[in-house]
Amino acid sequence: MAYTRKQNKGESPKLDMTPMIDVVFQLLIFFVVTLKQEDILSKLTAARPAPNTDERVKDQQQDLINVIVAPQGFVFNGRPMRLQELDKSIERLSGYSKTAMVIIKCTSDSPHGFLVQALDVCNKHGMTNLSIFSM
Amino acid sequence: MGKSHTEQCEIDMTPMIDVVFQLIIFFVVTMKMSQDSNMDIVLEDGQHGITLTSENMPPVTLEIEVDRRGRVSIHNATLSDSNLRDIMRARVNKYGNEFPVMIRADRRTQHEKVRKVMDICTASGVWKLSFVAIQEHKARGSK
Numbered sequence: 001m002a003y004t005r006k007q008n009k010g011e012s013p014k015l016d017m018t019p020m021i022d023v024v025f026q027l028l029i030f031f032v033v034t035l036k037q038e039d040i041l042s043k044l045t046a047a048r049p050a051p052n053t054d055e056r057v058k059d060q061q062q063d064l065i066n067v068i069v070a071p072q073g074f075v076f077n078g079r080p081m082r083l084q085e086l087d088k089s090i091e092r093l094s095g096y097s098k099t100a101m102v103i104i105k106c107t108s109d110s111p112h113g114f115l116v117q118a119l120d121v122c123n124k125h126g127m128t129n130l131s132i133f134s135m
Numbered sequence: 136m137g138k139s140h141t142e143q144c145e146i147d148m149t150p151m152i153d154v155v156f157q158l159i160i161f162f163v164v165t166m167k168m169s170q171d172s173n174m175d176i177v178l179e180d181g182q183h184g185i186t187l188t189s190e191n192m193p194p195v196t197l198e199i200e201v202d203r204r205g206r207v208s209i210h211n212a213t214l215s216d217s218n219l220r221d222i223m224r225a226r227v228n229k230y231g232n233e234f235p236v237m238i239r240a241d242r243r244t245q246h247e248k249v250r251k252v253m254d255i256c257t258a259s260g261v262w263k264l265s266f267v268a269i270q271e272h273k274a275r276g277s278k
Contacts, residue, residue, distance in 0.1 A: 017148050024155050031162030042184030042270035043191075043237060048253050048262050069246070106246040112201075113242030115249075116179035116268050124183040132264075134250045 044119040046104070046130040063100040065093055065127075067118055068135070069110045074118060087121050094125035101129045108134065171210045172239070173200045179242040181268025192237075195230055197222075198267070201240040205248030216255065223259035232260035239267040 067086065068075035074086045081089070093100065104118050115132065122130050185191060199219070200208045207214050209222070226234060236256055240249045256264055 017152070021148070021152070021155075024152070024159065027159055028155060028162070031159065031166065035162060035166065037273045039178075039269045039274045040271040041178070041187040042181050042268050043187055043265040044181050044184040044268055045263060045265040048257050048264050106250070108245065108247035108250065110246045111242060112240045112244040112246060112249050112266075113179040115246060116181055116242065116266055119266060120179075120181040120183050120268065123181075132253070134246065134253070 044116060044123055046119055046132050048132050063097060065090070065100055065102045067102060067104045069104060069106040069114045069118055071107065071110050074114070083117055083121070086118065087124070090121050090125050090127065094127055098126045099129055100127070101131060102127050103131050103133060105133045105135050172198070173202055173208055173211045176200060176202055176239060176241045177243065178239070178267060178269045180270075181266075182270055184268055184270065186270055187267070193235065195226075196235045196237060197226060198237045198239055199252055201238065201244050201249055201252055203241040203243050205244060205251075207252055216251065219252070219255050220259070223255060223261065227259050227261065233263070234261070235265065236261050236263075237265045237267055 066077060070080075073080060073082050075081070076086055076089050090102075102122050104115065104122075106115050119130060198209065200211070202208070207216075207219055209219075214222070238249065238252060240252075253264060256262075
């Protein structure tokens, strides 16, 4: 059987790239638009002793720093204050001892944000011995 | 003049396509298709805490979410108190009571609601708890 072979010699077949580039750009734009940047998070660690250890801790430790977190703000050593004042007080005390135990007592109706603020202030001044109690 | 006007100048598309494909692969790999945490939770600012990275957040970390109304969830799946107690007990049995627990609570949540979660953790023997805060605002729409 005889057959003829058709070949176009010398002419290289060309692939049309335009549709592919179109699609690829569409995909790229989709991903750029849907990409969401996340907040950088931090963690503030504290001890949460069991409720019945409260009294024992008080007996053992002499240098205690008491911070009460109330719905209106903070109470430091019996004096109500705002975050800036608490910051200054903790800064002053951190100069004496960084290992002094800080007891953060939260009232049940205080917002959680205040507790985080108090923990953040303690972390700022390098206080490491933090405990959270609930009132 | 010896210039040939019939010869067309062609741009080589290969490197551009390579780069574009690399970008697409990058976006596909880094994209999170579904949100696995409760996005309604508004966190408090805390610039001075330890930055959360994948290195200091081992896979055993348990992240408990408490929303504004006090709904407790893990990966956005609501839990009852007894559910959480069971999960904590199972975790303590498996990893001991030193495994990291992080509480991701809304800044407006009343302490009472967070206390319930903390009490369950303490009752299981986990006394060291971490609270999640925002170190740096990057997301669009956050303050």
